[in-house]
Amino acid sequence: MIVVGLTGSIGMGKSTTAGLFAAAGAPVYDADAEVRRLYAAGGAAVAPVEAAFPGVTVDGAVDRGRLGDRVLGDPAALARLNGIVWPLMGQAREAFFEAARDAGAPVVVLDIPLLYETGGERGVDCVVVVSAPEEMQSARVLARPGMTQAKLEAIRAAQTPDAEKRARADYVIDTSRGLAFAKDQVRTILQALKAGCETGQ
Numbered sequence: 001m002i003v004v005g006l007t008g009s010i011g012m013g014k015s016t017t018a019g020l021f022a023a024a025g026a027p028v029y030d031a032d033a034e035v036r037r038l039y040a041a042g043g044a045a046v047a048p049v050e051a052a053f054p055g056v057t058v059d060g061a062v063d064r065g066r067l068g069d070r071v072l073g074d075p076a077a078l079a080r081l082n083g084i085v086w087p088l089m090g091q092a093r094e095a096f097f098e099a100a101r102d103a104g105a106p107v108v109v110l111d112i113p114l115l116y117e118t119g120g121e122r123g124v125d126c127v128v129v130v131s132a133p134e135e136m137q138s139a140r141v142l143a144r145p146g147m148t149q150a151k152l153e154a155i156r157a158a159q160t161p162d163a164e165k166r167a168r169a170d171y172v173i174d175t176s177r178g179l180a181f182a183k184d185q186v187r188t189i190l191q192a193l194k195a196g197c198e199t200g201q
Helices: 013-024 031-039 046-052 065-073 075-103 134-142 149-158 162-168 179-198
Strands: 002-007 028-030 108-109 127-130 171-172
Touching: 002 013, 002 179, 013 028, 013 108, 013 127, 013 179, 028 031, 028 075, 031 065, 031 075, 031 108, 065 075, 075 108, 075 162, 108 179, 127 162, 134 149, 171 179
Parallel strands: 002 108, 002 127, 028 108, 127 171
Antiparallel strands: none
């Protein structure tokens, strides 16, 4: 079973691309969805995150806006947060892998926004980076409610630069050319990976 790490900076179209992989039949583990579950009321991350960053919970759940204000632009704080959250995600990841193995899936995809930032590329067989021109990225992100240029720049500063991600990737999916083009790219990547698996490469 080939493990693909799917990543990309904010606003590059990674979530949409993850959906394309799923639609093409590849099981997808959504790291961000798992984080949302851990941050929700009763989630395993709520108490330790509140202990590390007092005041970031509201009604028993982690408020991601408040938490973001505390960790953006502070590498030490972000590292402390990752040190809390990533170990808690391990159980869900193992359950995902077990289900994929039982189903005989030849390729699985780990949708991980901070793959390079957390060293996650060491745990996958290949990396797919989703990318788009900077001006398109900015337009997409600034259209989101509550987003500002300052917040966008802070997020960019906390993420590995797009150019570096593309240089380090095994495959790059360009989302600036439309959904149909991205779908073709996903199909081509999966065919290449499955062919390599079948030939033992």
